[in-house]
Amino acid sequence: MSNIYLPEIVKVTKIEEQSPTVKLFRLVPTQGSEFKKNEKGLVFIPGQFVMVGQIGYGESPFGPLSSPYEADYIEVAVRKAGVVTNYLHSIKEGDKITLRGPFGNGFPLDFIEGKDVVSAIGGCGIPPIAALVEYIIKNKEKFGRVYVLYGARNPEEILMKKKIEEWRKEGIKIILTIDKPADGWDGHVGFVTDLVKEIEINESNAVATMCGPGPMMDALEKVFRPLGIPDRRIFVSMERKMQCGVGKCQHCTTGKSYVCMDGPVFYYDQVDKNFD
């Protein structure tokens, strides 16, 4: 029996500004040179989350966005919002912070395999999808067509721009859109309804994944439904106040489920009728 709340100490080796409010942190283990891999050979399953924090400040949940095959480091994106994230925005490369996890289920990789994949991302919801895309690229021959629809408020708030270009070169079809027209932006503007026309999938053998704030549910109505993807094949990454990460503290419950244990990835049918 061990103390399940005890975090490990990790070193921050890279900090990269992603947007005015978001920074990316690269975390490297201090005990041993690599993070532990699971039985699939992954450091985490895309869609799982980790608790990152500092003693004296607390911990917050983040979805790792680096490739799950990468054992030398884990990367997370942190938006400045509260106590922990403000602290993280104040640290420098070389500082040590705490890490606990990974927790939760992650995307059902075996189920997704062999299918077309359409992912919808809203705002800061890119990390779990980014890790999934990295996984798909590594196992390209096992997947069909892969689309990523990514909507942000304005061009500055589009995260991981460099990575997005790399993914494009790997054959991932990426459709970016922003809320309002902006200078120097020649991509899509407004909500994604029209973009459905650009997507060609075999709807009887396609899955959808999504992560983003509440309004993203529109993506479901406007994209996945018209594409003909049924609820059982739409996987949403939910966010709640995960604290213990191990299904005890009760903060992250939604209906009968624990986001930290049963989720954070749910198929839409599981959660759409929950009271909260």
Added chain:
Amino acid sequence: MLVIKEDNLEKFLDKLKEKFEFIDIRKDSSDGGLPFKKYFFPPVQEIFSTSGSPTSKKSKSDFVLYGLDLPDLEALTQLDEIMEKPHEDYFYFQRRGQSIIIGLIRENMDIVPGGDIVLEHLNSNKYKVWQNTTKGKNLIKKNNSYFSAEGGEITEEKPPQIPKNESLGYWQKTMRSMLLDPELLAEVVEWSYGHEIWDKLMKQCLGCGICTYVCPLCYCFSIEDKVGLDDKCTRCRKWTACTLPEFARIAGGHSFRPTLKERYYNWFYHKFVRAYKEFGKSQCVGCGRCQAFCPAKIDIQEILKTILEDYKKKDE
């Protein structure tokens, strides 16, 4: 059947007091009626600090918890199950391993729900002794002079009945009979989402969280960090209440359950719906503490009765 007489029981307990820290929970009112859970799951538990993890040292010696009644014994057994799954809770079981539980019940039972030793009141000076665990058996073996074996049924005196007119006794009895059908309660509470009673309760409830602190089966907690003046940082696990506004509030101020109505309903939902799905039981043992301590006089039994009646009416 193993029995112990009243005078021998006193001697047995004195013996235990010599050897162990002894807590009679019936007389333990040091912190305003918090239930036994505080001995295993304290209101504030240090998880670790910058001056070392508390996991390496045993904090206290073995102790005896004496006098748990039937609802409390049930609650303890349920709490053990909750803390064991899906991950064993280190701190809870560290304290649990140091405890000797002696129950004291009035009810005539075919089987008792927990405790190392349970004493069933047979008559004014005699108790039937249940030995439930190896720990309990060994303790009795070592002190066997106080116990005696008796054959057959004891019929000389009727076991004392639970007084019907005593309010808590009656409350417990009726509540516990409702709890016999946790499946129905799960169905009813889930059905009641949107019922007008939750609007009424939102106005009545003060959102103070007392009901959850006194509940032997409420175990929500928050993880909080403290920084001392000596620069020592401590991470603690602290009791919290799902009725408090910060319970589902995250950085930036968004709350997943912004109103008291949602939070209060969630309390019920956890106890009767989510718990039933997870463990096949309601997380309520009908002890009556929540209604006894509620400053707004909310009676959960009345709430359940109301929605149960309306639920039955819906198909008529």
